[in-house]
Amino acid sequence: MTARTSGLLCALFFVLLGGGQMYLAPRLAGGLGLSAAEPGPGLFPMMTGALMFISATALLVQLLPKAQTEEAAQYRSPRDVIFLIAAIALYIFLLPRAGFFVAAFLLLFGALTIFDMPSIWRRLMTAAFATVISYGVFTLGLSVNMPNPTWFN
């Protein structure tokens, strides 16, 4: 995807978001209020929605006529970025189910792989060591209460 296309899609997303907020704000309980002297809970969201709608429309208009100066795709392959997002999502999924040790070990192993640490054995050892150390620091040192793993109870 080119920079311009992603910019246009982003602007469109914000136009819809602002528009959606403007649609929902008057429908909140109390709406926009009776008058300017008695504003309702929908007034401020209406204003921010309008600001987003107008600015995003302006961005859309700014980006549209630049078709002739279209630049080539400049974004790097997002594969590793997606892997890192997946590793964090897996941690969040596993934390309440499999507990801190499993979740943290997998996150660290995944991150070390994504950030190109050589040798799988070194990665496994480093992840295991760092998990134990971080457990000690966070739970024993800083009194962070980790959830009880539901899968093992």
Next chain:
Amino acid sequence: MNAFEGLAFGFSIALQGQNLLACFAGVLIGTVVGVLPGIGPIGAMALLLPVTYSMTPAGALIMLAGIYYGSMYGGSTTSILLKVPGEVSSVITTIDGYQMARKGRAGAALFVAAVGSFVAGSIGILGLAFLAPVLASSALRFGPPEFFALCILGLLVLSRITGSSLVRAAIMVALGLSLSTVGMEPMSGVSRFTFGSLELAQGLELVPIAIGLFGIAELLSSVHEKLNSEKPLKVKLKELLPTKLEWNRAQWPIVRGSILGFLFGLIPGPTAIIATFSSYALERKLSKHPEEFGHGAIEGVAGPESANNGAAQGAFIPLLALGIPFAPASAMLLTALLIHGAKTGPMLMVESPEIFWGVTSSMYVGNIMLLLLNLPLIGVFVALLRLPMYLISSIVALLCVVGTYAISNSILDLWVLLLSGVAGYLLRQLKFEPVILLMALALGPILERSLLQSLYLTQGNLEEIMARPIAGTMLTIALMVLIYPLLRKLPAQFQKLKSIHT
């Protein structure tokens, strides 16, 4: 309380055991952050926000402020030894600092940089102690319309200084303010945009969003970046002291750089960087040996290194006295103040003098700590540069998720963190500035409450807000901040039109 009484009171706060520890931790982390390329002070402050929950607001601010000015110290180390600036404000130091290191004078360059930073810090603290109370003396005249105007001014100033286009900045402001409306409305208690979720009814937590926007997004951005394999130049302890000639040449550039930097810090924008370049240009102009600049002139290190610290201290004046962040790092400090429930703006000095004076005095303590840390422990900090980035990045990833969970043991916060991280990454790719979003999110509830109160107070008559001297002046300045860049472009546009017609 006058400035001297204030400073004395501040030292009684700053020298308490836990605050001393907070200050030490802050400057140490700041130095490490400054030394390591890739992790900025804003990311580090965001990452450590959860740790500050168990601290007093003064202790939290003392630690976070320490990270900010500590990073300025640390940034010079890599500039001198590696020719890689740890911080953008240390870019100019790479020129003469690295040349000095190549000539075997790395120790002297580091010493002068540390002393210059200390002098600049000390001058800045005095300026802060004397100028900020004058600015904040109008505190008692502040009502809802003034707070409304202050929030508008703060958001506009931040939008204009971050380098983002006006339209993109407006979208970030709108998005941040919109997110701040999720949860209970401040006046009536009506639930908004919660879609039936009880957790959302309490509103969105600032910290997961801050860590996501700066910690996770930074990690995602760094996935493809090349690792630095360059080895730093060695420095021996006995080489630390500059020669008499070097010291004589460095003295006045340190004084000039400190004052110049402090004055630049009072102006909105990336002033620490501008201050360093201005100081370098000034020293080159005043030097008896301008031909040495670029080849290891000690003035080229002493002036800019003092200037960047002076600017960092100067930026605390608008932050602590008016609650307006003139730099992105100040915005993060303001966020921390809001998280800890402290009054921001001029009321900070009235209602929480322990924060204002404690932070101000702690900077002096912190600067002494930095001086003592940076010189004998330079070898330790240099050794940090040999740590592989894959290890640092992986540990930062774990810190982000555990730190966020620790705030309220909420899995929802972790999903908010991940979502904010992805959003922050995408926003950066699309040239948006996430710091504006965070600031708008933090100021949103205050802005809404003061707007609604102002409307009740004036019976819906907005002209009355403009007629109030302080609110009117601030809104006029806000308007000027908004239209000045557009006006500045006008002559060029006229010139363009003229050339088309001729």
